[in-house]
Amino acid sequence: MDLDAYRGSAEAFVSALTAEYYGHFAGLKDDYEIEAIYERHADLFAADRVRALQELAGSATPGTDEQRRRRMLLDFAVEGRLGQATKTIEAEIARREAELSLVLDGERIGFRESAVVQSNEPDPERRARIDRARLEAIERDLNPLYRDALKLQHAGARELGFASYRDMCAELKAIDLERLHAQTAAFADATEASYATVLDPELRRTLDLGLGDLRRSDLPRFFRAADQDVHFPAAALMHSFADTMAGLGIDIEHQRGVVLDVEARRKKSPRAFCAPVRVPGEVYLVLSPVGGRDDFAVLFHEGGHTEHFAHVDPVLPFEFRQLGDNAITEAYAFLFQHLVEDPGWLARHLGVTDPDAIAAHARAQRLLYLRRYTGKLAYELELHAGDGTGERELRGRYCALLGGALKVDWPGESYLSDVDPGFYCAAYLRAWALETQLRAHLRERFGERWWSELEAGQALRALWRDGQRLTAEELLGELTGAELDFGVLLEDLDLA
Ligand SMILES: [Zn+2]
Numbered sequence: 001m002d003l004d005a006y007r008g009s010a011e012a013f014v015s016a017l018t019a020e021y022y023g024h025f026a027g028l029k030d031d032y033e034i035e036a037i038y039e040r041h042a043d044l045f046a047a048d049r050v051r052a053l054q055e056l057a058g059s060a061t062p063g064t065d066e067q068r069r070r071r072m073l074l075d076f077a078v079e080g081r082l083g084q085a086t087k088t089i090e091a092e093i094a095r096r097e098a099e100l101s102l103v104l105d106g107e108r109i110g111f112r113e114s115a116v117v118q119s120n121e122p123d124p125e126r127r128a129r130i131d132r133a134r135l136e137a138i139e140r141d142l143n144p145l146y147r148d149a150l151k152l153q154h155a156g157a158r159e160l161g162f163a164s165y166r167d168m169c170a171e172l173k174a175i176d177l178e179r180l181h182a183q184t185a186a187f188a189d190a191t192e193a194s195y196a197t198v199l200d201p202e203l204r205r206t207l208d209l210g211l212g213d214l215r216r217s218d219l220p221r222f223f224r225a226a227d228q229d230v231h232f233p234a235a236a237l238m239h240s241f242a243d244t245m246a247g248l249g250i251d252i253e254h255q256r257g258v259v260l261d262v263e264a265r266r267k268k269s270p271r272a273f274c275a276p277v278r279v280p281g282e283v284y285l286v287l288s289p290v291g292g293r294d295d296f297a298v299l300f301h302e303g304g305h306t307e308h309f310a311h312v313d314p315v316l317p318f319e320f321r322q323l324g325d326n327a328i329t330e331a332y333a334f335l336f337q338h339l340v341e342d343p344g345w346l347a348r349h350l351g352v353t354d355p356d357a358i359a360a361h362a363r364a365q366r367l368l369y370l371r372r373y374t375g376k377l378a379y380e381l382e383l384h385a386g387d388g389t390g391e392r393e394l395r396g397r398y399c400a401l402l403g404g405a406l407k408v409d410w411p412g413e414s415y416l417s418d419v420d421p422g423f424y425c426a427a428y429l430r431a432w433a434l435e436t437q438l439r440a441h442l443r444e445r446f447g448e449r450w451w452s453e454l455e456a457g458q459a460l461r462a463l464w465r466d467g468q469r470l471t472a473e474e475l476l477g478e479l480t481g482a483e484l485d486f487g488v489l490l491e492d493l494d495l496a
Contacts, residue, residue, distance in 0.1 A: 026286045127221060206227055272285075274305035300339055316465075377429060398410070430473075
């Protein structure tokens with residue numbers, strides 16, 4: 001097998017697919033024509049190619065870059081093979097989501113748009129009705145498709161010789177999922193009592209209700225933090241981002257290959273994203289600002305991804321530029337997202353003199369997210385164990401694990417849509433730990449205001465050049481000698 005030729009067409013495929021994703025979800029084109037792209041590159045995912053890559057990955061010398069590259073290519077090929085099997089379903093889900101609308105109090109709201117409407121709705125009863133209508137649409141119009149896709153993914157993993165989809169992801173992504181589960185479960189245990197203490201006052205302040213009355217439908221409104229709008233004016237959004245980057249020596253206005261797509265467009269997805277079509281040469285940051293703090297958090301998050309990808313060394317092999325451990329890019333994204341709750345940054349860039357309420361809300365939200373993802377990991381480990389657990393049972397486990405983690409009644413309808421493929425939840429969890437350790441490292445080297453030091457910018461750019469060559473664990477080990485540790489999150493949240 002000609003590995004270099006394979007790498008070349010793999011890169012062309014990733015670029016085409018990412019460009020299509022950008023076009024559809026940025027609202028530039030209605031269709032989401034991924035099937036044609038898969039067909040053009042069908043060779044990449046043929047059974048004999050995947051088998052050949054399995055052999056090549058197994059025969060490379062452990063710990064070498066060549067082994068890393070082959071493992072990443074195999075992970076790519078397997079994901080592509082499963083993606084090819086589910087591409088028609090995936091395209092149909094995207095089409096239905098774009099077309100579906102919910103009827104509420106005689107008014108029609110787009111399915112995708114409904115999440116934003118819900119986060120802006122002050123009336124809890126109406127929030128619950130929006131949530132209910134969306135869940136009913138998921139159950140009726142999307143779950144049959146999700147179920148089919150899941151069956152295909154699980155069968156695909158077994159066909160490739162893995163005991164389960166879960167084993168497959170652990171091996172191909174080089175993540176010890178069991179160990180991670182033990183670490184995050186310990187985090188959940190350690191925060192079991194403080195969760196209510198941290199969350200309750202913030203719920204009362206922002207939603208005027210306590211944890212005992214909280215419903216799942218209230219969460220988008222809680223995250224929206226409307227009471228903080230005054231501190232986060234829309235006019236400061238792009239400026240504060242450009243100024244922050246300038247402080248680190250990055251001139252985003254004149255950055256080649258970076259497109260900041262922040263204009264309103266009717267069919268643009270409300271969910272922001274970064275689309276690295278070519279790394280480092282063509283990276284899109286897509287955002288639909290709705291006002292308030294979340295816009296800042298989301299812009300800085302996606303901005304972290306964008307700057308990471310835009311600074312990758314162009315001579316690195318394709319695997320290290322566009323594949324690899326996504327906990328790395330997520331950690332850079334969280335590093336910048338975290339700035340919009342940093343008191344020093346808030347004072348410098350937004351003139352906030354009393355950052356206490358912002359910090360308290362951010363702390364509660366972070367704890368909630370960490371516990372939610374701990375629950376998600378526990379659930380997805382069961383979902384993807386492939387031990388024949390029935391559908392009814394899985395739904396029940398989803399409600400129990402998510403509801404237990406957040407101490408909220410958790411509806412079951414989203415038990416398949418609330419799942420990111422390839423254990424992406426594990427990338428987020430490891431990224432939160434890595435970001436906390438990376439941030440501590442930057443503070444130690446460059447001071448509390450590391451984000452305004454040109455030298456910190458240089459240090460970040462040096463890290464970014466390496467793309468995603470290393471795993472999160474390896475990167476941290478090389479940088480500080482430490483191990484990825486969830487205890488640091490307890491300390492960072494002041495709960496140790
Ligand atoms: Zn991200």
